[in-house]
Amino acid sequence: MMDADxxxxxxxxxxxxxxxVKRNMARFPADFTFVLTRQEFTILRSQIVTSSWGGRRTLPYAFTEQGVAMLSSVLRSERAIAVNIQIMRTFVRIRRMISNNEGLxxxxxxxxEKYDGQFKVVFDAIRQIMRPPNPKRNPIGFVKTDKSK
Incomplete structure (x- = not known):
């Protein structure tokens, strides 16, 4: 999640x-929070239409799930605790949705895989029916013509 959010x-x-966060950097290693690169920030800004006047002067911080959890120990207010609990529950729900989709x-x-073989037979039969009929072939061997009568 982004710092502003x-x-x-x-x-x-x-x-x-x-x-x-900066006062407690020991609690926020690189896998908990990191600063976006200029390129990442440019891409992010292009996704969110903003005015060219004003806006951020510094690159934003991004927080991983563990970083968000650590914020509750740094921001010691009742609201911070309540918000943190909701965010953590949301992360859990997202993880469940992802695992359910993987199972599906x-x-x-x-x-x-099970039905590929059966459908292959059906599709082969349909393709056979859809083929144009074979052109009329000339008979093999000598053919007697009726010109001599």
Whole structure:
């Protein structure tokens, strides 16, 4: 999640959120939070239509699930705790949805493998029916013509 989005949820300014993070950098290793690169930020900004006047002057921070969990220990307010609980529940729901979709995908793959052979026979028969009829062939051997009568 992005720093500005988290700041809105926690009811603080982005500046306050980042100050708290910077004061406690030992709690936020690189796999908990990181600064977007200029290229990533440009791509992100192109996805969100913003005014060319104003906006951020610094590159935003992104927080992983563990980083969001760590924020509750840095921002010590009742709202921060409540928001953090909701965010963590959302992460759990997302993880469940992903695993359910993976299970469904595996089941579809298994069904596809199971019925591929049967459908191949059907499709081959349909293709056979759809082929144009063979052109009339000349008979093999000597053919007597009726010109001599």
């Amino acid at each position: 988290l700041a809105k949820l926690y009811g603080v300014t982005t500046k306050v959120l980042l100050q708290s 995908s595996r089941r579809l793959d298994a069904l596809e």
